[in-house]
Structure formats: C-alpha cells, structure tokens
Amino acid sequence: MNLSTQQAVTFLYFAVIFGLLSIVTLIFWSINRKKKDDNSALILLKIKSWRYIIIGIFAVATTPFWVSSTILCWVSVLAFQELAGIIPLKTGKRPFLYLGILLITNQYINSSHLPVFVLTIPVITILALTYARIKQKNQSQKLLILSLFISGYLLSFTLLILKTDVHLFLFLITLTALNDVFQYTWGNLFGKHKIIPTISPNKTWEGFIGGILSTILLANLLYFFTPFTHTELSITGLLLSIAGFLGDALISAIKRKLKIKDTGTAIPGHGGIMDRLDSLVLTAPVFYLVLLGLG
Numbered sequence: 001m002n003l004s005t006q007q008a009v010t011f012l013y014f015a016v017i018f019g020l021l022s023i024v025t026l027i028f029w030s031i032n033r034k035k036k037d038d039n040s041a042l043i044l045l046k047i048k049s050w051r052y053i054i055i056g057i058f059a060v061a062t063t064p065f066w067v068s069s070t071i072l073c074w075v076s077v078l079a080f081q082e083l084a085g086i087i088p089l090k091t092g093k094r095p096f097l098y099l100g101i102l103l104i105t106n107q108y109i110n111s112s113h114l115p116v117f118v119l120t121i122p123v124i125t126i127l128a129l130t131y132a133r134i135k136q137k138n139q140s141q142k143l144l145i146l147s148l149f150i151s152g153y154l155l156s157f158t159l160l161i162l163k164t165d166v167h168l169f170l171f172l173i174t175l176t177a178l179n180d181v182f183q184y185t186w187g188n189l190f191g192k193h194k195i196i197p198t199i200s201p202n203k204t205w206e207g208f209i210g211g212i213l214s215t216i217l218l219a220n221l222l223y224f225f226t227p228f229t230h231t232e233l234s235i236t237g238l239l240l241s242i243a244g245f246l247g248d249a250l251i252s253a254i255k256r257k258l259k260i261k262d263t264g265t266a267i268p269g270h271g272g273i274m275d276r277l278d279s280l281v282l283t284a285p286v287f288y289l290v291l292l293g294l295g
Helices: 005-035 038-062 065-086 091-110 114-134 139-164 166-190 205-221 230-258 273-277 280-293
Strands: none
Touching: 005 038, 005 166, 038 065, 038 166, 065 139, 065 273, 114 139, 139 166, 139 230, 139 280, 166 205, 166 230, 166 280, 205 230, 230 280
C-alpha cells in the first residue's frame, strides 16, 4: 500500500530524529568510554530516555486517534498522579481526582461547545483558588487545585492540536522540546545574568534570548509542517519560546514551594513526568490560540 504524502513526511521526520539521536549517542558513548566522565554518562542516560519518549511520540503520531488520545489522556493522569504524590493529600481523594482528569480530557475531545468549555475551566479554577484563599485553606489544597488545572486542562490542548493535524502536533512537540535544549545550551555557554534566581537559579537572560532566536530559526526550518508564512512562523517561534520558559518557571515555582528538586523519578536522567512536560503546559494552549488566530 502506498504511503500518503503526510505519512511519508511523518516517517521521514522520525527517521531523521532517530538518526540524529544515534549519532549523538555514538559521540557521547565514545567520550564516556575514553574519559569515564560523569557528565557524558548522564547525557547517555538522558538520551536513552529520549529514545523511549520519541517512540511514545511516534505511537501517538501514527496510530488511530482513539489510540493516540488514550495515550495522551493517560499521560495527563500520570502527570497529575505525580503532582498529587508530592503534595500532602488524603489518599482517598486521589481516585476521584484522576476521574476528573479523564472527564476534562474527554470533554476537550468531544465538546460541541468548545469555546465555552475552554473558558469555563479557568473560571472554575480561579473561583476555587479564591474560595480556598478566603477560607484560609492550607497550601496543599491550593496546590492540588492548580495541579488539576495544569494536568487536566492545560495538557489537554495537545489533544486538540493532534485532532487538528498530526504535523502541527509534531511541530509543537519539536519546538517545545528543543527550545528547552536551546535555552539550556546557550545558558551553559554564555549565561551570566540570572533571570529568575529565586525560582530557577540556573536560568539566565543569555539562555532565554539564545533560546528565543534558535527556536524562531527552527520554526522557519520546519515550515513544511505548517501552512504558515515565514513571518507567522517567526511570531509562533517567539511565542512558543516565551511560553516554554514560563511553563518551566511555573513548575519550578511549585517544586521550590515544596522544597523538592524533581517531581518524580519516572524518566531516568530527566526526573519525573512533569519535569519533562513543564514547558508543554503553556506552549500547547498558546499554540492552539495561535492556530485559532490564524484560522
């Protein structure tokens, strides 16, 4: 059976990704073999985890929507389970809240009044946080409400984008992931001026600006995934880079509040699931708004 153009582009994309990952693995394997360097060993562990992550993304991008949506829904549940696990909480409440995640995600996929639904959840969340503040609820309850909003609502935008077009989904995932890499790399190479020292001491203005410029360039290189002009791609790259930074800062603020380094240990070399999805919690809704704005 002949592959469609869309399928061919998708498979070529993953072939290139796995090829580049194999080259990087070989380079750091050689370095680690000669020097037994702890840093290169850690990078090898990160790359090994990335292989599994990319296999998961491949499954989402190439399977029927009911399968891919189930995978993304389950990731949202696991993300919330992880966040709930680091917040002091009565165990009996968690199954009910997991059900909440599934219901929110299901509504996003099937709602015939999507614009109303998109606005309703943030309003409910704000009211819940306001009520908790007025009633002087403890920190754990407020963080739990925020965690449900993050994993059940914000991450659900990935489903909407996937339902719109698989290549737009891959465009989002690629820019979000590599924006993190760009900001980390530029920050390590040239970073001197701290940007949010009390929340994330390692983040610098140099890394932030370098990440923005690199992500804008990458967005233009991936033009074949979108119907955008190069001006629209540049604006999209700018917005996603800023959103990725803010998403990372949001999860970092929660971890700082709880005095922990990582949200979990599910992904060797990376930490927890939310440590890997932190940028996506804001890039996904921002990208969806961009798609709505561009029709």
